[in-house]
Amino acid sequence: MEHPYLRIVAELRRRIAEGELKPGDRVPSTRQLTQDWGVAMATATKALTTLRQEGLVRAVQGVGTVVADAMQTPRRTSDAELSRERIVRVAIEIADSEGLASVSMRRVATELGTATMSLYRHIPGKDELVLMMTDEVFTDEPLPAEPPAGMREQLEYLCRLQWRIFRRHPWLARSLSLTRPQLLRNGLPHTEWSLRALRGLAPKAKLYAYLTLLNFVRGIAVNLEGEAEAERDTGLTPDEWMQTQEPLLGLFLDGGQYPEFAELLRHDIDFELDEVFEFGLQRLLDGLTDLLVPPKR
Incomplete structure (x- = not known):
């Protein structure tokens, strides 16, 4: 009996060969394949991995898996070319385009065109790989040697820089972890920057202020990967998805039990995570400014 993943491969291969899916077109995501074919996530992943090995599809950051150009050939990496840095960077590319769940030692090896066991000579396993990925992305935007003047300006600069990093890497x-923080060599300068800006607070207040700011940025950013996955799977932007929910909302609101919520919806306010981030950041900085500089009596 033919394995289900081979049937998926055959169907997608046919659609590519017959031009139904053209170079640059998105192919169904692993989640979409599980829904359409009634298979497990591992089966869907294996199907897309097989197509990548054949050079028919490729990963594109922020988009997902797309049909590859007909002239493109899969990359090949010799053992001599393989390094920890290269493995980590390829893993980051996969996570950026398809989410952290798509990262595995086998998948990274496939992208590099090498044997899976070759990776273990450089990195012990997936847990260590994810830790290295997490540390590496903090090098994307180095902190300046000289911070801006003023506590508020320094914290604002740091939070905006971190938001850009989270934006670039939605899986990050x-x-x-806030409760079990990892020791990240490239993340420590961020910690030091924040604690230096909060000089003047008692040690416990300083720690809590630092964690509150960090977790605010991280908390908003937690939505990024889920939204990217949802948009890849459905093809709908957040606004388009909300439009599909209007009939259901009407059922809840027509009874008049939630007048404030109904009034808010009538204003048709655009919802943007960047604006939520900016609004919350300014309110947090207002509070920390008052904490560090008590009002005059």
């Missing part, structure tokens, strides 16, 4: 927020 879920890989960081």
Whole structure:
């Protein structure tokens, strides 16, 4: 009996060969394949991995898996070319385009065109790989040698820089832990920057202020990967998805039990995570400014 993943491969291969899916077109995501074919996530992943090995599809950051150009050939990496840095960077590319769940030692090896066991000579396993990925992305935007003047300006600069990093790597927020923090060599300068800006607070207040700011940025960013996955799977933007929910909302609101919510919806306010981030950041900085500089009596 033919394995289900081979049937998926055959169907997608046919659609590519017959031009139904053209170079650059998105192919169904692993989640979509599980829904359409009634298979497990591992089966869907294996199907897409097979197509990548054949050079028919490729991963694109922020988009997902797309049909590859006909002239493109899969990359090949010799053992001599393989390094920890290269493995980590390829893993980051996969996570950026398809989410952290798509990262595995086998998948990274496939992208590099090498044997899975070759990776273990450089990195012990997936847990260590994710930790290295998390540390590496903090090098994307180095902190300046000289911070801006003023506590508020320094914290605002740091939070905006971190938000840009989270934006670039939507999986990052879920890989960081507040209660069991990882020791990240490239993340420590961020910690030092924040604690230096909060000089003047008692040690406990300083720690809590630092964690509150960090978790605010991380908390907003937790939504990024889920939204990217939803948009890849459904093809709908957040606004388009909300439009599909209007009939259901009407059932809840027509009875008049939630007048404030109904009034808010009538204003048709655009919802943007960047604006939520900016609004919350300014309110937090207002509070920390008052904490560090008590009002005059």
